[in-house]
Amino acid sequence: MGDPGRAYVHGYHEREEERLLDQAGTLVDLLHHDTRYPEGALVLEAGCGVGAQTVTLATNSPRARFLSVDISEASVAAARRRVADAGLVNVELRQADILAEPFPAATFDHVFVCFVLEHLAEPARALEALKRMLRPGGTITVIEGDHGTTTFHPDSATAHEAIDALVTLQARGGGDATIGRRLYPLLVDAGFAAVRVSPRMVYVDDSRPDLVQGFTRATFTAMIAGVRDEALEAGLLSAERFDQGIRDLERTAEGGGVFCYTFFKGTGEVAS
Numbered sequence: 001m002g003d004p005g006r007a008y009v010h011g012y013h014e015r016e017e018e019r020l021l022d023q024a025g026t027l028v029d030l031l032h033h034d035t036r037y038p039e040g041a042l043v044l045e046a047g048c049g050v051g052a053q054t055v056t057l058a059t060n061s062p063r064a065r066f067l068s069v070d071i072s073e074a075s076v077a078a079a080r081r082r083v084a085d086a087g088l089v090n091v092e093l094r095q096a097d098i099l100a101e102p103f104p105a106a107t108f109d110h111v112f113v114c115f116v117l118e119h120l121a122e123p124a125r126a127l128e129a130l131k132r133m134l135r136p137g138g139t140i141t142v143i144e145g146d147h148g149t150t151t152f153h154p155d156s157a158t159a160h161e162a163i164d165a166l167v168t169l170q171a172r173g174g175g176d177a178t179i180g181r182r183l184y185p186l187l188v189d190a191g192f193a194a195v196r197v198s199p200r201m202v203y204v205d206d207s208r209p210d211l212v213q214g215f216t217r218a219t220f221t222a223m224i225a226g227v228r229d230e231a232l233e234a235g236l237l238s239a240e241r242f243d244q245g246i247r248d249l250e251r252t253a254e255g256g257g258v259f260c261y262t263f264f265k266g267t268g269e270v271a272s
């Protein structure tokens with residue numbers, strides 16, 4: 001199957017690939033420190049994209065086996081190159097649509113999903129499909145963002161308007177850029193047991209130059225800037241206002257600026 005094109009609000013171009021890698025590199029400890037899979041476990045990574053999380057997952061759990069899939073052939077090819085460059089031998093990559101339940105029931109010991117549900121019109125259906133592919137006693141780990149948690153100094157109504165433009169575009173495409181706050185009910189309603197969700201806040205000020213560059217600039221502001229053409233085409237705000245919003249976001253990455261964003265990480269089990 002080819003790329004789903006506009007269905008994915010951030011697109012599949014090269015700059016987006018770099019952005020996903022910057023994001024993953026910057027957030028490794030915050031998002032991955034408590035995810036380790038045991039020897040021999042078979043893990044489905046659903047929606048692996050260009051492999052930004054795959055390398056961390058497979059490096060942190062070298063004795064587990066990963067089957068990482070994405071609906072985009074091009075992303076799978078990029079992920080395959082990254083995994084090979086990292087010298088990892090415990091990852092297999094395949095093109096697959098998770099909604100089509102491409103593997104038999106109870107195939108996997110664990111499922112890992114990161115930044116995928118926010119793009120789906122039917123996240124509940126995806127979770128139910130993933131649950132059926134998990135064995136009894138298996139676990140799911142889901143990580144999602146929530147753009148509604150964004151706060152910064154200096155504050156700017158214009159910057160919030162630019163962020164809201166992305167939230168609106170994603171909603172029009174069937175997704176939900178504020179899905180993080182819904183992880184708990186989504187996992188419970190899909191029938192997972194022992195559901196736990198923890199907020200993971202990224203706090204950035206200029207005493208943390210890695211995060212200023214890797215998160216505020218190269219991840220978040222780049223993501224908002226990436227929807228400029230679409231936001232203007234949709235008439236959500238004027239070019240002047242959008243560009244001012246981006247400048248105001250950039251200002252939060254300069255001296256005395258502060259930027260905060262919260263991710264949500266949820267886990268659940270399939271009752272045995």
Ligand SMILES: C[S@@+](CC[C@H](N)C(=O)[O-])C[C@H]1O[C@@H](n2cnc3c(N)ncnc32)[C@H](O)[C@@H]1O
Pocket residue numbers: 008020024046047048049050051052053069070071072075096097098099113114115116119120
């Ligand atoms: C924002 S990217 C996240 C990629 C990766 N998990 C990461 O954290 O960098 C979302 C990915 O989900 C994939 N995706 C969307 N719908 C899918 C589906 N039904 N089955 C498999 N992958 C899907 C997209 O192709 C895209 O690569």
